[in-house]
Amino acid sequence: MNLNDLRTHLNSQADDLDTSTDSPVPALKARATKLRRRRRVAAGLTAAAAVAAVISIAASVLPDNSTPDPIERPSTVQPSVGPDGLPVRVPPPDSRDIAKDGYRFRYQPGGETLLAGEIGDPGKSDLKLTVKPKSNRLTIRFFCNTSEERPGGWRISIVVNGQFRLTEDRCPPKGSDPALDGFSYNLQPLPEEKWVGKDLRVRLLIADSANQPILVPDMRVGLGVYDSGKYRDISTDVSAPEIIEHQGAKYRLDQIVSLDDSGDGAFSERTGPLNTPFIALYGATGNASAQFDPDGGLSGPPDSTEVEGPGISYRPIPARPDGTVWVFQPAKRGIQPTGKLILGFYTPVR
Numbered sequence: 339m340n341l342n343d344l345r346t347h348l349n350s351q352a353d354d355l356d357t358s359t360d361s362p363v364p365a366l367k368a369r370a371t372k373l374r375r376r377r378r379v380a381a382g383l384t385a386a387a388a389v390a391a392v393i394s395i396a397a398s399v400l401p402d403n404s405t406p407d408p409i410e411r412p413s414t415v416q417p418s419v420g421p422d423g424l425p426v427r428v429p430p431p432d433s434r435d436i437a438k439d440g441y442r443f444r445y446q447p448g449g450e451t452l453l454a455g456e457i458g459d460p461g462k463s464d465l466k467l468t469v470k471p472k473s474n475r476l477t478i479r480f481f482c483n484t485s486e487e488r489p490g491g492w493r494i495s496i497v498v499n500g501q502f503r504l505t506e507d508r509c510p511p512k513g514s515d516p517a518l519d520g521f522s523y524n525l526q527p528l529p530e531e532k533w534v535g536k537d538l539r540v541r542l543l544i545a546d547s548a549n550q551p552i553l554v555p556d557m558r559v560g561l562g563v564y565d566s567g568k569y570r571d572i573s574t575d576v577s578a579p580e581i582i583e584h585q586g587a588k589y590r591l592d593q594i595v596s597l598d599d600s601g602d603g604a605f606s607e608r609t610g611p612l613n614t615p616f617i618a619l620y621g622a623t624g625n626a627s628a629q630f631d632p633d634g635g636l637s638g639p640p641d642s643t644e645v646e647g648p649g650i651s652y653r654p655i656p657a658r659p660d661g662t663v664w665v666f667q668p669a670k671r672g673i674q675p676t677g678k679l680i681l682g683f684y685t686p687v688r
Contacts, residue, residue, distance in 0.1 A: 624677020
């Protein structure tokens, strides 16, 4: 799953869930209550240590979906707080950014590093870049803005070394910072490809059904190619970035706290950072699947989208005194999951 999915999954609503599938939460509530009684007994013994840990953790951020200001702002601007209880930051400019007419490809969003980028002139809908990757994991970021509407949207393609690797049918929401507002696509070599130290040709093409560039006078497009940075391997088929960014705030992967054998109703319960915002990482390996519950099943069915393995997703958690969260395997009639559940935490980067 790419980092742009972060935004989509963070805003997923309870009505996206398949209510026809039996939820294991009611059957597990009694178990959760019993676990909580045990925790309350232990809490008095560990309160002093918990307070000390809380003091060392920085407060952090998440979005209110407002359009960021592309104009440079002082780095001393204090973060605002979004409707989800997490802060929002305006990333400071860097002399290595690529900026033009109010648009900007930042040099280091999250843990990524910009290798090459271009912001096209008005009306240009075909951009081409050549990079020499230093690793086999890249992130492609791009945007397209136009006032013209077209039935069926646009055919937006990413072409790598002459091969179509991604096609979208719409421009992303209008914005000025592709790391915040545009599309992103995590790219790795095909089995027959070798990237490191070789020229890699990346093309962004806004085209019609015949793959001919579309000419729209006010269209603005941009393309950026990034080294994706460090990833942590969770299993042979799932890995996660060490640092993520959302709406200008950076979070570092603190720990992967669970890799429990899955099965219908299997679950893992853990306590995240207390009294500070964090982002939960959840998912599954193999053919398992996972749902996330932010309060251990005590308030009814979970309100997160199910993640099919192998894959991961993210969920923001505002500061609270009880950091208990669950990830569980939804019941799947006739299917025996063979993967594992994943649960981890991203904490604010100071």
